[in-house]
Amino acid sequence: MQHRHLQTRNILHRAWRTSFREAGEEKDAAEADAKRQRQADAQAALAKWSEQHTNAVDSRKRNNREEEESKNADMLAAIEGDSWERVVSLVDVGATEAGGKDISRMKDVLIHVKTSGITKAGEASA
Secondary structure, eight states: OOOHHHHHOOOOOOHHHHHHHHHHHHHHHHHHHHHHHHHHHHHHHHHHHHHHHHHHHHHHHHHHHHHHHHHHHHHHHHSSSSSHHHHHHHHHHHHHHTTTTEOOHHHHHHHHHHHTTTEETTTEEE
C-alpha cells in the first residue's frame, strides 16, 4: 500500500514538474517575443529620431547659410553705399529707449549731422 502511494505521489510530482516546466517555457517564449517587439519598437523610434535630427540639422545649416549670405550682402552694400546710410541702418532711429536710457538726443545729433553734410570729423562739406 505504501509502495502504491509512493508511485502515485511520484506520478503526480512528475506531472506537476512537467506542467511547471511547460508553463515556464511558455512564459520564457512570451517574454522573448515581448523583448523582440520592444527592440523592434526601439529601433523604429531611434530611426525616426535620427531622421528628424538629421532634418533639423540640415534645416539649421541651410538657414545659417542663407542668413550669412544675407548679412554678407548687406555688409557689402553698406560698404559701397553712403556712410550715413550705413549709420542709419545700424541705429534704430525709431526706438525711444535703449536699455532703459533715453536716446532721443543721440538721434537728434545723428539727424543733424546727416543733414548738415559733415563728411569727416570737424569738416563741413561745401
